[in-house]
Amino acid sequence: MNCPKCQSTQIIKYGHTHYGKPRFRCQACGRQFVEDATRQPIEDATRQLIDKLLLERLALAAIARVTGVSQRWLQMYVNQKFYQTPKTIEVTQKNQVG
Ligand SMILES: [Zn+2]
Incomplete structure (x- = not known):
């Protein structure tokens, strides 16, 4: 992980969330996070297929069904690909953790 x-x-266990999921903390940067299904490894071939389907302007739900990825992961992937605003995202996530 x-x-x-x-x-x-450099990940250590850091208690649990309210929902009983194990929570982790990065010793390198201090980031706390929960292991998430959206972070499942997606193969390059699948990403390339997704890129093609996005160019065809298919709905995300349809692409998720065809390629077998979760809609949450796909949304995250699209956001990263087309709306790269890392600083804004980082601030938002810190607020949510607190
Ligand atoms: Zn880190």
Whole structure:
């Protein structure tokens, strides 16, 4: 498992969320996070297929069904690809954690 922020593998367990999911903390950057299904590894071939389907202007729900990825992951992927605003995202996430 890698840190979602800095990709470090220096991850320690850090209690649980209210929903009983194990929570983790990155010792490198201090980021706290929950292991998430949206972080499932997606193969390059699948990403390339998704890129093609996006160009066809298919709905995200349809692309998710065809490629077998979760809609949440797909939304995140599209956001990263087309709306890269890392600083804004980082601030938002910190507010949510607090
Ligand atoms: Zn980190």
